[in-house]
Amino acid sequence: MSAALEFQDLRVDLGGRPVLKGVGASLPAGKLIGVCGPNGAGKSTLLRAAMGLVRPKAGKALLFGRDAAGMGPVERASHAAYLPQERRVAWGMASVEVAALGAFDQPPELARVRALEALETVGASGLAERSVFDLSGGERAKVLLARLLASQAPLLILDEPIAGLDPDAQLMTLELLKGLTAKGVTVVATLHDLFLCARFCDLALVLAEGCLAACAPPLEALCPPLLAEVFRLEAEWLDSPRGHLLAATRLP
């Protein structure tokens, strides 16, 4: 299977400090991939490098086999869409207008149709004409997710898509992303919730202090020795009818 996203010995320095210290991984198309790691491990930087938003010091991030850093904006947007962690919106535009920004390369009427479809997919049809300034944090997150979906890009890259959402919205988001992979879309998302990562993701890419700690199916990658070493957790996976549960305590 061909790789949708590939990192080749990727090294990135931010402000003179090494953040990624040689990450190599190949992420297959049509999968949901969770990027995990403690705060400061380099997760966001990895995603930004994949989008060509930070220049690698060495190595490469390849989008469908092409160097992300060398791509023009139009080509990059046709390959991948990106949802940042930051959910700030500068102007109080109508939600449908914000969602339509995802389909920027399309004529305005088509962009609007796609935006309305995407809003329906995330269960936010009722918000279409409301100003994003009048929405709650969770509602705004849905509109921004709809913006990402409206792009219809073959690769979606999401930074903390479920942070700050209620349990229902977290599950809805991950079910939706999982559903997209069935249509061949590749989804790469940073996740702090290891239990949800295990439940929904096909692969877990674990970063520790800028290095790759594991890239494998979640239960394999997030094995107790790794959880102890990378996350400082004394943890074990328990079977339950609703999937695997993580029982964890902090290591002293």
Added chain:
Amino acid sequence: MRRLGLEALLVLVVVAALVAGTAFGESHLGLAQYLQALSDPHSGAAEVLWAIRAPRAATAAVVGGCLGLAGALMQGVLRNPLADPGVLGVSACAGLGAAVSIVLGMALAPGAVEAAAFVGAAVGGGLLILFATRFPEPEALVLFGVALCSFAGAVTALVFNLSPSPIATAEVLNWLLGSVENRSWSDVLVTGVPLLIAAGLSLTTGRALKALTLGDETASTLGLDMRRWKIVAILAASLATGAAVATAGVVGFVGLAAPHLVRGFVREDPARLLIPSALAGAAMLAVADLATRMTPTDQELKLGVFTALVGAPLFALLAWRSARSWRR
């Protein structure tokens, strides 16, 4: 349709302001004189209306249009409703250019002061573009703009300080206060052409301004070369600001207030805001100029003084309202 409706309405307001600016003034004309002005182009009344008042009102409108457009562009680029051409120092640089030319005795050459103001605006805009390509964050650009504004102000003060002639100093001060007194149809043309070019350029940046709603980095992932569009937007804003300052001196707050007046009508869309904001600026400045003429003072109020007197409290009110909405 709704959008064209808004623009048509604003055009009507601008036309009404121009008609009022032509019809009313310091000297009272009777009905007979108005009729004479319309029928006999060589009468004294016609001279007052068509050679003094009408070009003055039109100059005010065109300058206001420049400032309104530049304000909408700057606010869009910086994603900040409190930005305007004055904040980023383009006006101050244009003012500095004019001050230097006056003190150097270039005021006698026709168009020299205006050209110097244009050069000042171009230098200021160029510095902003250089900075914006290196540091895309709007906060960084605001801080740099504030520094540029202060520095241009300081050098202007130095020009005052070192000026050998008090007459030149008075002239610079007079010019810096901002006015459209005694402007002719050629001034309308000299300001109007850059305004049209800037408006044409600004319309090409509409999509980029809209994308910037999501922030710089995300905007660049939507498939637009943001660096290039930012340069075009700053270029258009500098051109419009330079034209306005070259013709009328420093007139503050129109660039700030005009976008605010119409933002609600375009549902905060920064792309749709551009032309309505220019039209609102045109109407505002034409009305403000009429107000300075009609205010019964011994010395005619300077336009820049008037807009600052009205605009500064408005700025405070807007800041207060923004701060309250941030708290929500």
